[in-house]
Amino acid sequence: MLYEKATKVLYIDLATGKIEIKQRTDLAIYLGGVGLASKLLDETMRQELPPLAPEQPMVLAIGAISGIYPLITKTVAMFISPLTGELGESYAGGRLALALSMAGYDAIVIRGKASRPSYIAIDGGNVEIKDARPIWGMDSDVVGQFLRDSEEGSGKRSILRIGPAGEKMVKFASVCVDTYRHFGRLGLGALMGSKLVKAITVTGDKTTEIKNFKEYFRAYQTIFKSVTETDLMAKYHDLGTSINVESISALGALPTKNLTANHFDNAEQISGEAFAEENLVRKLACTGCPVGCIHIGQFRRKFDDGYDYESVSVAYDYELIYSLGALLGISKTDEVLQLIEAVEKTGMDAISAGVALAWATESLIQGIVTEAETLLPLSYGNTENYYQAILYLSARKNAFYQALGEGTRFAGAKFGGEGFALQVAGNEIPGYHTGYANLVGLTVGARHSHLCNAGYAVDQSLKTFDENKAVNTLFDEELERCLLNSLVICLFARKLYTRETVLKALNATGYLLTDDELTTIAKRIYSMKLRLKEKLGFDPRQVELPQRFFKTPSMNGLLESSIVERMINRYAEKCSELLAEKI
Amino acid sequence: MKVLRAIEMNRCIGCFSCMITCAAVNQQDHSIMKSAIRIKTSGGLTGKFIAIVCQACKDDVPCAEACPTGALVKRQAGGVLLDKEKCVGCERCVAACTVDAIYFDLDTKRPIVCKHCGVCARFCPHGCLRLLEEGQ
Numbered sequence: 001m002l003y004e005k006a007t008k009v010l011y012i013d014l015a016t017g018k019i020e021i022k023q024r025t026d027l028a029i030y031l032g033g034v035g036l037a038s039k040l041l042d043e044t045m046r047q048e049l050p051p052l053a054p055e056q057p058m059v060l061a062i063g064a065i066s067g068i069y070p071l072i073t074k075t076v077a078m079f080i081s082p083l084t085g086e087l088g089e090s091y092a093g094g095r096l097a098l099a100l101s102m103a104g105y106d107a108i109v110i111r112g113k114a115s116r117p118s119y120i121a122i123d124g125g126n127v128e129i130k131d132a133r134p135i136w137g138m139d140s141d142v143v144g145q146f147l148r149d150s151e152e153g154s155g156k157r158s159i160l161r162i163g164p165a166g167e168k169m170v171k172f173a174s175v176c177v178d179t180y181r182h183f184g185r186l187g188l189g190a191l192m193g194s195k196l197v198k199a200i201t202v203t204g205d206k207t208t209e210i211k212n213f214k215e216y217f218r219a220y221q222t223i224f225k226s227v228t229e230t231d232l233m234a235k236y237h238d239l240g241t242s243i244n245v246e247s248i249s250a251l252g253a254l255p256t257k258n259l260t261a262n263h264f265d266n267a268e269q270i271s272g273e274a275f276a277e278e279n280l281v282r283k284l285a286c287t288g289c290p291v292g293c294i295h296i297g298q299f300r301r302k303f304d305d306g307y308d309y310e311s312v313s314v315a316y317d318y319e320l321i322y323s324l325g326a327l328l329g330i331s332k333t334d335e336v337l338q339l340i341e342a343v344e345k346t347g348m349d350a351i352s353a354g355v356a357l358a359w360a361t362e363s364l365i366q367g368i369v370t371e372a373e374t375l376l377p378l379s380y381g382n383t384e385n386y387y388q389a390i391l392y393l394s395a396r397k398n399a400f401y402q403a404l405g406e407g408t409r410f411a412g413a414k415f416g417g418e419g420f421a422l423q424v425a426g427n428e429i430p431g432y433h434t435g436y437a438n439l440v441g442l443t444v445g446a447r448h449s450h451l452c453n454a455g456y457a458v459d460q461s462l463k464t465f466d467e468n469k470a471v472n473t474l475f476d477e478e479l480e481r482c483l484l485n486s487l488v489i490c491l492f493a494r495k496l497y498t499r500e501t502v503l504k505a506l507n508a509t510g511y512l513l514t515d516d517e518l519t520t521i522a523k524r525i526y527s528m529k530l531r532l533k534e535k536l537g538f539d540p541r542q543v544e545l546p547q548r549f550f551k552t553p554s555m556n557g558l559l560e561s562s563i564v565e566r567m568i569n570r571y572a573e574k575c576s577e578l579l580a581e582k583i
Numbered sequence: 584m585k586v587l588r589a590i591e592m593n594r595c596i597g598c599f600s601c602m603i604t605c606a607a608v609n610q611q612d613h614s615i616m617k618s619a620i621r622i623k624t625s626g627g628l629t630g631k632f633i634a635i636v637c638q639a640c641k642d643d644v645p646c647a648e649a650c651p652t653g654a655l656v657k658r659q660a661g662g663v664l665l666d667k668e669k670c671v672g673c674e675r676c677v678a679a680c681t682v683d684a685i686y687f688d689l690d691t692k693r694p695i696v697c698k699h700c701g702v703c704a705r706f707c708p709h710g711c712l713r714l715l716e717e718g719q
Contacts, residue, residue, distance in 0.1 A: 002613065067603075067613070068603070068613045070600070098615070102614060102615075102616070154623060154624075155621060155623045155624070156615060156616075205614075205689075206616075207612050207614040207617055207690055208612060208613040208614055209611060209612055209613075210607060210611045210612060210613055213607070216607070217607055217608065220607070224600070224706060228708050282596075283596050284597055285597055286598075287597070287598065287599045288598065288599060288600070288603060289598050290596075290600050290706070291598075292598060294596075
């Protein structure tokens with residue numbers, strides 16, 4: 001914890017009910033966050049067992065200076081992904097980082113499987129495994145409503161929960177954190193479901209005296225001002241990430257209708273501006289972040305004759321508008337929000353769910369599967385059917401939805417149609433078809449996400465494309481993000497938290513590290529993650545990329561698989577070089 | 584002389600910057616437990632935010648009336664200032680405040696009372712909190 005030498009780790013064994021708190025002095029070299037969580041995963045995972053074996057751990061961690069500077073607001077989860085079978089890494093905002101620091105823990109390791117549906121209530125040193133039988137089966141939002149009343153700590157508490165999809169172990173089930181944020185990607189919800197853990201509540205009342213007020217507050221003010229008084233964060237607050245919908249489409253980089261097209265003719269109708277004008281009702285922030293990027297959109301739905309309406313509010317972002325909008329050919333903001341609501345309440349990753357349904361739609365069109373299997377005449381633009389299909393998917397309604405719930409890669413391999421299953425290494429793709437750096441970035445990135453190394457940004461910034469330069473940039477970016485993620489800084493603030501700022505923030509709170517030491521820490525963490533991936537059998541050179549990526553032009557034209565291969569090989573060499581370094 | 588007012592809470596994004604800076608500046612602590620202002624939700628995050636903070640009672644000041652040692656001294660513009668020397672930590676002020684805006688510091692055994700310094704308003708990114716002239 002802050003100002004202390006020891007790292008405080010809470011170990012929960014659901015099988016035996018044993019709760020253990022360890023003060024460890026050997027973990028400071030990982031700084032915290034992703035470094036700490038990787039180390040704890042390495043110590044506790046069982047590589048020889050399947051991802052959902054009861055023994056497998058679920059690790060949550062915060063960073064050294066979580067919650068005391070603007071935008072250092074995230075919590076990292078590390079696990080073996082049930083979706084890809086290798087490294088699972090996911091981040092959530094909300095109130096969790098603050099709640100964990102007030103509960104007094106740097107990290108939590110949860111192992112075993114409960115004997116009956118349970119939830120874990122953490123209130124400082126008091127940790128209880130409670131009966132969740134009455135709330136098992138509930139939608140994600142309703143669970144939150146119940147636990148808010150039954151657990152203490154209003155205002156300084158975080159509530160994590162899964163929906164029905166997590167219970168059914170849909171491999172891309174998500175964990176909802178504080179209503180509007182999620183551990184979305186790579187299936188943490190399925191892991192919780194496999195342990196029969198419906199929810200986790202975290203609160204505490206720990207206080208921490210500031211050691212050097214002047215220095216700390218000077219650093220705080222400088223960072224706060226650069227957040228609120230410069231334009232570094234403006235787009236995230238103003239229209240939010242959805243500002244990119246129209247521009248990415250115009251560039252020819254927006255996967256549309258299962259990436260049969262690279263732009264959406266109706267992009268304007270589901271643009272950030274359209275959402276803001278028609279649906280935006282408020283903005284919210286994660287605790288400790290003055291930006292407020294969480295955009296809440298509202299729509300009303302008629303549910304009976306006459307004037308009977310219900311209103312629904314959900315958070316929207318670029319990725320969701322891509323996966324539950326353009327990718328499914330939906331061109332009304334209300335309808336996109338409706339599908340977001342469906343994935344919210346059932347508790348699934350919005351990107352994966354959208355990609356899975358887009359694959360199902362094309363499979364139906366191509367006759368690879370029949371309506372007897374999909375149970376619905378899925379077609380691009382038909383929201384009503386997609387809404388129902390999301391419910392079927394989360395409930396694993398029949399053999400078809402059972403297979404689709406194993407992930408798009410699995411379904412593609414089972415039914416045929418791998419060539420248009422939009423996944424990389426088992427993870428469904430985010431909303432960019434920008435070019436080589438994106439595709440290579442998704443393949444080599446630790447979690448096969450745009451957030452690993454921002455390949456999509458590299459494609460947009462390299463004026464004349466240079467393979468080696470792109471590979472180097474991807475590698476350097478992934479390495480630097482290991483450092484940012486060890487502090488668990490929101491990656492929206494990556495341009496704000498330069499090395500200089502990171503050092504200022506750390507130094508003002510007693511972490512007397514140098515720039516070189518930060519580089520060493522970043523390398524140590526990246527090496528650890530690469531070794532974890534190796535142990536779990538991952539080799540980027542073995543990834544088979546679906547043909548669709550090479551048949552639909554990217555914003556930079558048609559991609560050649562030989563170039564992608566070369567770049568992946570070059571990247572793998574760089575990883576080997578890093579692993580050979582003595583750190 | 585000025586008083587703190589939570590005037591535009593509809594615009595609150597729940598960032599807690601007010602609490603973080605109040606606790607830091609006034610109590611030299613990183614924990615929001617030490618803040619004299621608290622932001623709460625009603626009915627979860629889908630509900631509205633409310634700022635629980637000293638309402639700057641002026642003539643009739645329940646917390647000052649309840650204080651048996653005269654440790655809470657009325658401010659001219661409203662609200663009170665705490666005289667730590669006189670306070671015995673009896674918590675009667677905490678119970679007396681109708682809006683529950685006096686917090687009890689379990690470390691120091693003294694109440695945490697807003698002194699209307701306005702640091703929270705300075706760090707409020709949406710102008711929900713303002714330091715206003717009395718009667719403004």
